[in-house]
Amino acid sequence: GSSASRMLRNQTRGERVCLTVAHLDSLVLARCGFNHSADYRAVMAFGTAYLVTDPEEKERAVTAMVDRFFPDRTASLRQSSAQEIKATSFIAMEIEEASAKVRAKGVADDEEDYELPIYAERIPVRTVLAAPEPCPRLLDGVTRPATLNGYSEGRLLEDALRDAYFVEYPNG
Structure with missing residues (x-):
């Protein structure tokens, strides 16, 4: 993020944080409103975050961020300038605890509801x-x-x- 970001600047003290990520896999329409749902994957991680301030560590973070999505790409790019590195903030987080949850059932009606003449489906999201x-x-x-x-x-x-x-x- 931007070095001007107040939220990122406030991480210098080693704040306790929670990082949550969810990915929607499908919408689920059942035969009863109570059983309508979504299939998803989610993780919640807790830990202590800190602002990365060392310029060399920030350069490694830029490389890792780009190369994670586009392997070896930074080797062919113009090197980031000192001002670009200075203008960018990175937060690191020591993960102390984490939990994950996955719902991948699709349609899961009550057994007796399968006999009802009501349309049900799973709509994949991609x-x-x-x-x-x-x-x-x-x-x-x-x-x-x-x-x-x-x-x-x-x-x-x-x-x-x-x-x-x-x-x-x-x-x-």
């Missing part, structure tokens, strides 16, 4: 990549690197990200 849109100001002869082939039109984002993760961290 994030699908669209066709890449090259920058209109690319120099002649600059082509899309083969390392981006995993980010192709019609591919699920989660598949592209998973593949990139295992390239960057082969022992996952």
Whole structure:
């Protein structure tokens, strides 16, 4: 985030924080309103956060952030300037506790409700990549690197990200 962010600047004291992430997999329509639901994956992590202040550690964080999604990309990029690193804040968090929950049941009606003439379904939710849109100001002869082939039109984002993760961290 921005170094000007008040919320990020206030993490310098080692505040206790909770980080929550949820991913919606589907909407579930049952035969009874009580059984309508959603399939999801969620994690809640608790720990102590601190602001990363060392410029070299911040540079490593930029590299890790970019290369996690696009393996080895930073090797081909212009190096971030000292001012860009200074203008960027990173928060690190020592995870002390975490819990995860997954709901992947789909339609789960009461047994007697399956005999009712009521429509029920699971509606999967997906994030699908669209066709890449090259920058209109690319120099002649600059082509899309083969390392981006995993980010192709019609591919699920989660598949592209998973593949990139295992390239960057082969022992996952």
